Amino acid sequence: MIIIATYRRYYPITGISCIHKDKLKAMDITILDIRHYNDVPNFSDNIILNIPYAYLKRFYLEIPRDKIHIIARDRVELNLGVRFLKRKGIHVNSYELAACKCKNK
Numbered sequence: 001m002i003i004i005a006t007y008r009r010y011y012p013i014t015g016i017s018c019i020h021k022d023k024l025k026a027m028d029i030t031i032l033d034i035r036h037y038n039d040v041p042n043f044s045d046n047i048i049l050n051i052p053y054a055y056l057k058r059f060y061l062e063i064p065r066d067k068i069h070i071i072a073r074d075r076v077e078l079n080l081g082v083r084f085l086k087r088k089g090i091h092v093n094s095y096e097l098a099a100c101k102c103k104n105k
Helices: 002-010 053-063 075-087
Strands: 028-033 049-050 070-072 092-097
Touching: 002 075, 053 075, 070 075, 075 092
Parallel strands: 028 049, 028 070, 070 092
Antiparallel strands: none
16 A cells, blocks of 8 residues: 555656646647645636646546646646546646746746
């Protein structure tokens, strides 16, 4: 059990790229923010769907089945969120970490 829990939390997800959400404006993609409500800036953006990771099990049916871009707080939250969404049949195309200094930003 400990090995499985450690794998789910810390083993990196492969096959998805780190892209800043500003570069996604031209693409037809849904942006899903899985950070907690308190971590999200106050400005409301209608194109961003905010469902914290703790609520994904309850509200994953509200997520469209097209390409998804995930915004997460850290790597652990990203790994858990992407693995959950893939189990539910949702294709995750790219991601962005809130405190990440990606090369593509």
